[in-house]
Amino acid sequence: MDEPTIRPYALQAGEGWTYRFAELGIDFVVKVGEQRQGRGLGFFELTTRAGEEPPNHTHATEDEFFYVLQGEVAFRCGDDRFEVTDGGCVFLPRGIEHGYRIKNDGDARLLVVTTPVPDDAGWGGFVGSFERDSELRVVPPWERRLTGP
Known part of the structure; x- marks a missing residue:
C-alpha cells in the first residue's frame, strides 16, 4: 500500500482543524490528525467546562493521554481515580471504561493524544472518526493558502 505524502508543518496558537463534538456542543482543535496528517496519532486541544464532559465510554482501538493545561x-x-491540575497528566489505556469531570469553575484546557491500534479497515480512532464523518468548522488559514480560497 502506498503511503500518502505527508509534509512537515507548523501551527501557531489557535490554529488547527476545528471540529464540533455534536453530542456535547463543544469544539476541539486537531493539531495532528490520524487521517489527515498523521500516521496513527491524534493530537487535539480542547477547552471545556463543568457540564460538558462526555459520558463514561470505552475506546476499543486506542489509548488516550490527557495533559491538563488549565483546570x-x-x-x-x-x-x-486520578485528580489532575495544571501541568498534570493521565494515561488511560484502551479497553477500560473511563471518563472525567471538570471540578473547577470556568474553563478547563486539555491537550489530548490518542494512539489508535491499526486495523485492516483503516478506521483509526476517535480523531479519525471526526476527520471522516464530521463537519470541518474552521479550516486553518495556512491550509487555505495552500489549497485555495
Missing part, C-alpha cells in the same frame, strides 16, 4: 479534572478509568 482541575477528576479522571476515572475502571476502578482507578
Whole structure:
C-alpha cells in the first residue's frame, strides 16, 4: 500500500482543524490528525467546562493521554481515580471504561493524544472518526493558502 505524502508543518496558537463534538456542543482543535496528517496519532486541544464532559465510554482501538493545561479534572478509568491540575497528566489505556469531570469553575484546557491500534479497515480512532464523518468548522488559514480560497 502506498503511503500518502505527508509534509512537515507548523501551527501557531489557535490554529488547527476545528471540529464540533455534536453530542456535547463543544469544539476541539486537531493539531495532528490520524487521517489527515498523521500516521496513527491524534493530537487535539480542547477547552471545556463543568457540564460538558462526555459520558463514561470505552475506546476499543486506542489509548488516550490527557495533559491538563488549565483546570482541575477528576479522571476515572475502571476502578482507578486520578485528580489532575495544571501541568498534570493521565494515561488511560484502551479497553477500560473511563471518563472525567471538570471540578473547577470556568474553563478547563486539555491537550489530548490518542494512539489508535491499526486495523485492516483503516478506521483509526476517535480523531479519525471526526476527520471522516464530521463537519470541518474552521479550516486553518495556512491550509487555505495552500489549497485555495
